[in-house]
Amino acid sequence: MNGPLRWLLATVSQLHEETAGVKTISFDVPGWRGHMAGQHVDIRLTAEDGYVAQRSYSLASPAGTDPRIQLTVERVDDGEVSPFLLDELRVGDSIELRGPIGGYFTWSPGTAGPLMLIAGGSGIAPLMSMLRTRALASSRATARLLYSSRSERHIIYRGELDRLRRARDGFVLTHTLTREVPDGWTGERGRIGRPMLMQRGFAPRERPHVFVCGPTPFVDAIADHLVAIGHEESSIRTERFGPTGESK
Amino acid sequence: MHITREFKGKARPDAATRDRLPPGQFVTSDFPILTAGPTQRTGLNDWTLSVQLGGKLLARWDWKEFAALPQTEMKTDIHCVTKWSKLDTRWRGVTIDDLLQAAGLAESPAGFVMAHCDGGYSTNYTIADLIDRRAMVATHYEDSPLPASHGGPARMLVPHLYFWKSAKWVRRLAFKEQNVPGFWESLGYHLRGDPWREQRYSGDE
Numbered sequence: 001m002n003g004p005l006r007w008l009l010a011t012v013s014q015l016h017e018e019t020a021g022v023k024t025i026s027f028d029v030p031g032w033r034g035h036m037a038g039q040h041v042d043i044r045l046t047a048e049d050g051y052v053a054q055r056s057y058s059l060a061s062p063a064g065t066d067p068r069i070q071l072t073v074e075r076v077d078d079g080e081v082s083p084f085l086l087d088e089l090r091v092g093d094s095i096e097l098r099g100p101i102g103g104y105f106t107w108s109p110g111t112a113g114p115l116m117l118i119a120g121g122s123g124i125a126p127l128m129s130m131l132r133t134r135a136l137a138s139s140r141a142t143a144r145l146l147y148s149s150r151s152e153r154h155i156i157y158r159g160e161l162d163r164l165r166r167a168r169d170g171f172v173l174t175h176t177l178t179r180e181v182p183d184g185w186t187g188e189r190g191r192i193g194r195p196m197l198m199q200r201g202f203a204p205r206e207r208p209h210v211f212v213c214g215p216t217p218f219v220d221a222i223a224d225h226l227v228a229i230g231h232e233e234s235s236i237r238t239e240r241f242g243p244t245g246e247s248k
Numbered sequence: 249m250h251i252t253r254e255f256k257g258k259a260r261p262d263a264a265t266r267d268r269l270p271p272g273q274f275v276t277s278d279f280p281i282l283t284a285g286p287t288q289r290t291g292l293n294d295w296t297l298s299v300q301l302g303g304k305l306l307a308r309w310d311w312k313e314f315a316a317l318p319q320t321e322m323k324t325d326i327h328c329v330t331k332w333s334k335l336d337t338r339w340r341g342v343t344i345d346d347l348l349q350a351a352g353l354a355e356s357p358a359g360f361v362m363a364h365c366d367g368g369y370s371t372n373y374t375i376a377d378l379i380d381r382r383a384m385v386a387t388h389y390e391d392s393p394l395p396a397s398h399g400g401p402a403r404m405l406v407p408h409l410y411f412w413k414s415a416k417w418v419r420r421l422a423f424k425e426q427n428v429p430g431f432w433e434s435l436g437y438h439l440r441g442d443p444w445r446e447q448r449y450s451g452d453e
């Protein structure tokens with residue numbers, strides 16, 4: 001490692017509403033040491049009385065050393081930090097941040113083998129970093145994204161994903177909608193199960209690198225399906241967030 | 249310290265809770281699940297736990313034999329490096345002290361330990377962090393067998409360190425002379441992980 005991860009002062013340069021309840025926050029972070037696609041940061045908020053809250057968020061911006069980084073944050077209704085980030089934070093504000101963190105849920109364009117991404121809701125953020133990194137590197141590594149959203153209006157990065165798809169550079173995009181499906185919808189419908197993984201994903205024999213990110217029950221179910229249809233456990237990397245629904 | 253404009257936070261925990269919360273942590277009543285890959289599901293008939301010393305097999309128990317070892321209950325707070333803490337969790341299992349005794353070691357060896365788990369996970373400790381009844385191989389949580397999602401049939405419980413050290417699906421404890429980084433310790437996380445000193449990442453303190 002390159003020495004301790006120091007707290008840096010990150011200044012908000014742009015706020016962009018992706019969907020209702022989801023914003024992308026762009027920061028300027030002087031001293032940022034750069035990151036790989038899939039890594040995350042810790043942020044630290046301090047109230048006037050000294051009370052501190054820390055949380056982790058995935059980096060959505062592409063890998064590299066650019067000190068302008070982006071986080072995509074979804075509101076957790078009874079949360080303490082995400083409502084502040086979405087409702088109170090203004091361009092020009094500064095918060096403390098350190099990173100990058102995590103060296104396992106990462107992908108770089110030099111990696112041999114296909115890239116298979118499976119996202120649930122705002123779990124798209126670190127996977128978007130991988131797709132952006134891939135596009136910037138003009139990588140020809142084949143990539144497939146299977147992205148599950150509640151409804152059309154919940155799809156994050158929709159326009160950009162369409163542009164990446166239209167580049168016809170080996171990236172295949174599949175959306176699935178789990179709750180509301182509009183008339184004329186041409187994507188998949190319903191939760192991601194084994195048939196959808198087999199039809200829309202890479203086959204185990206193609207030895208893809210698989211990244212799954214989303215709410216805990218989503219990731220648990222998908223990881224089990226992937227093992228059941230023959231994917232190597234060691235090829236499946238997961239990142240879970242949110243409640244498990246278990247109080248015990 | 250940088251005051252965040254307009255950040256007020258939520259209701260402050262009471263003084264008693266505050267004293268039990270390491271820096272940067274918050275209390276949750278949920279029991280989050282964090283795993284780098286798929287959940288491991290080893291059946292009890294296939295499960296064994298081994299203890300190695302200097303690369304040599306010292307002892308191995310199957311599930312029945314392990315269940316016959318002295319059982320200890322532990323009520324403790326746990327602290328995850330991803331910032332959540334959970335208070336007053338109750339566990340049952342076999343302390344590392346009892347495990348070493350059952351393996352025929354009257355005195356605990358000096359040095360370090362690597363826990364090896366199903367799924368390829370590993371994590372390292374100093375032996376000092378595992379003995380004096382501060383750590384166990386846990387098989388029960390809140391009076392029920394530990395579910396696979398939380399590391400069952402058996403996981404490490406080392407509650408005075410960040411919870412990634414409480415490795416799920418443990419199968420082998422290797423006692424050795426060198427302190428070798430485990431899985432997360434090789435990927436930027438702290439070699440020891442003491443939450444009270446906020447040793448989250450490599451280079452912290």
